[in-house]
Amino acid sequence: MTTFSDQDLHDIQGFGVAGFRKDHEEAIFVRFGDAVGGRRLLRLLQRRASSAWEVGTFNALFSEVRSRTGEEVLKATWVAVMLSASSYAQLGVPLTGLPAGEGTDAFAAGMAARKDRINDTRPQDAPEGWEAPFRPGSGGVHLAIVIGSDTWQDLDEEILRIRETVEQCHAKVVFAERGARLGGKGNAHEHFGFRDGGSQPAIEGYDLEPAEFEPPTVPAGEFVLGYPDALGNNAVTDPLWIRGSFVAFRRLAQDVLGFRRQTEAEVPGADPPLDPATMAAKMMGRWPSGAPLELNPDADPGQSHESNAFQYAADPFDDVDGQKCPRWAHIRKANPRDEATPTGEDNPALHRMIRRGIPYGEALPTTATDDTRQRERGLHFFAVVGDVARQFEFVQRQWLDDPNFPTGTPSESGGGYGPPPQGEPDGPDPVVGHHDAGDTCSLHQPGGHHPFQLLDEVVTATAGEYFFLPSLTALASLAQPS
Numbered sequence: 001m002t003t004f005s006d007q008d009l010h011d012i013q014g015f016g017v018a019g020f021r022k023d024h025e026e027a028i029f030v031r032f033g034d035a036v037g038g039r040r041l042l043r044l045l046q047r048r049a050s051s052a053w054e055v056g057t058f059n060a061l062f063s064e065v066r067s068r069t070g071e072e073v074l075k076a077t078w079v080a081v082m083l084s085a086s087s088y089a090q091l092g093v094p095l096t097g098l099p100a101g102e103g104t105d106a107f108a109a110g111m112a113a114r115k116d117r118i119n120d121t122r123p124q125d126a127p128e129g130w131e132a133p134f135r136p137g138s139g140g141v142h143l144a145i146v147i148g149s150d151t152w153q154d155l156d157e158e159i160l161r162i163r164e165t166v167e168q169c170h171a172k173v174v175f176a177e178r179g180a181r182l183g184g185k186g187n188a189h190e191h192f193g194f195r196d197g198g199s200q201p202a203i204e205g206y207d208l209e210p211a212e213f214e215p216p217t218v219p220a221g222e223f224v225l226g227y228p229d230a231l232g233n234n235a236v237t238d239p240l241w242i243r244g245s246f247v248a249f250r251r252l253a254q255d256v257l258g259f260r261r262q263t264e265a266e267v268p269g270a271d272p273p274l275d276p277a278t279m280a281a282k283m284m285g286r287w288p289s290g291a292p293l294e295l296n297p298d299a300d301p302g303q304s305h306e307s308n309a310f311q312y313a314a315d316p317f318d319d320v321d322g323q324k325c326p327r328w329a330h331i332r333k334a335n336p337r338d339e340a341t342p343t344g345e346d347n348p349a350l351h352r353m354i355r356r357g358i359p360y361g362e363a364l365p366t367t368a369t370d371d372t373r374q375r376e377r378g379l380h381f382f383a384v385v386g387d388v389a390r391q392f393e394f395v396q397r398q399w400l401d402d403p404n405f406p407t408g409t410p411s412e413s414g415g416g417y418g419p420p421p422q423g424e425p426d427g428p429d430p431v432v433g434h435h436d437a438g439d440t441c442s443l444h445q446p447g448g449h450h451p452f453q454l455l456d457e458v459v460t461a462t463a464g465e466y467f468f469l470p471s472l473t474a475l476a477s478l479a480q481p482s
């Protein structure tokens with residue numbers, strides 16, 4: 001089995017590989033009352049959960065009708081059901097069918113317990129300050145249910161149905177929050193003002209073949225268990241886990257005024273000085289329209305330039321020094337593509353993620369000068385992966401957060417980098433990287449390198465958990481008494 005058959009797609013949930021692509025979303029987190037109610041709840045939810053075949057077929061049809069008529073006439077509401085390790089424990093289901101390794105250990109421990117591996121160690125990110133149900137010692141969250149819909153009305157109806165089902169099964173909704181694409185049709189963006197979600201891995205044999213300079217395809221096993229992954233492993237055969245994926249959920253608050261302040265801060269010695277819009281694009285690696293800096297270094301060319309066909313080092317890009325797209329830009333740290341990376345461990349093919357995020361909270365007006373609701377807007381970040389340690393945790397810790405990546409010296413023991421042999425470190429990702437106020441990034445211009453100071457973190461973790469998105473067959477069998 002190297003990629004998905006039609007039959008597999010009827011069994012794999014649609015949230016990951018197909019993607020709901022909806023403007024309206026609700027994320028509901030549930031705690032079981034007891035194992036019997038928990039199993040009953042899974043049985044009822046299994047009928048609502050959407051398959052990759054349904055979601056993928058709908059997405060293709062939707063696009064075709066829209067391109068022919070210019071109208072969005074088709075509508076659907078999709079549901080995803082995912083379980084944390086504590087829910088498997090509550091149901092008395094051991095994790096022994098999962099491959100031994102750090103990814104399984106991370107899932108079993110839960111995200112809060114992995115705070116040192118993802119640098120959630122500063123007070124503003126620490127699990128002890130997360131939304132109450134996600135805090136260590138709070139009893140945990142058993143299920144995440146994500147509903148995606150084309151209209152608020154359809155979403156509300158589905159929420160009502162699901163909440164009634166949860167109640168009937170003596171379980172409790174412990175946290176729920178709405179997500180929505182900001183900016184409306186054709187102008188969707190996240191809270192800092194950028195189009196998000198455009199660069200997704202192309203799955204071998206499932207997605208279209210990449211065009212020249214787009215990142216190469218990634219084996220299906222990087223995202224769905226039971227298929228060969230980038231290391232050639234496909235150890236999972238247990239029906240409970242096969243055709244399922246891990247999901248790293250993070251509720252990431254966005255300090256929009258803090259982001260704007262950073263874009264307005266002076267970069268000492270910069271020549272020419274950067275205007276705030278250019279600095280914002282340097283921080284992200286793309287312009288608000290989604291156009292990449294690597295292809296459009298000077299100005300935002302506007303919509304329809306959201307290309308993914310670029311690299312950093314190769315001819316004709318030749319941007320090893322990061323003068324067009326800084327080496328600390330969010331997208332360059334998160335997916336270094338053909339970056340001249342220090343060790344084989346940093347091979348980008350081993351660290352891809354399908355991202356299914358959506359903003360929550362109201363947009364902050366561009367004219368706002370103060371913001372008391374700073375922690376109430378942000379991103380419901382969902383990364384769908386085959387290994388949470390090698391993919392999500394590695395990218396957060398070793399790439400986004402590490403100021404010495406990519407030019408630093410790899411440590412002998414693997415894991416982390418020392419400062420580069422020459423020159424100053426590039427710096428952490430100023431948008432999503434953990435850092436302290438006063439840490440530095442270095443802006444590279446033809447006339448020289450200009451270190452500048454970062455202000456406080458503009459993205460902070462306020463909740464999070466690792467989940468497993470089982471196949472529909474596995475959901476049905478979990479619902480049976482053991």
Ligand code: HEM
Pocket residue numbers: 190191192194195196197198199200252253254284286290330331332334335353355378379381392395396400432459
């Ligand atoms: C509030 C937090 C975040 C915001 C506002 C944000 C925003 C963005 C934006 C605007 C893009 C460019 C558009 C695109 O390629 O989809 C992007 C790309 C990306 N982000 Fe984030 N992001 C956030 C958190 C994260 C986190 C926590 C990770 C991983 C640990 C991550 C990983 C990525 C990756 C892998 C890409 C694609 C890079 C590429 O392939 O070129 N992001 N993000």
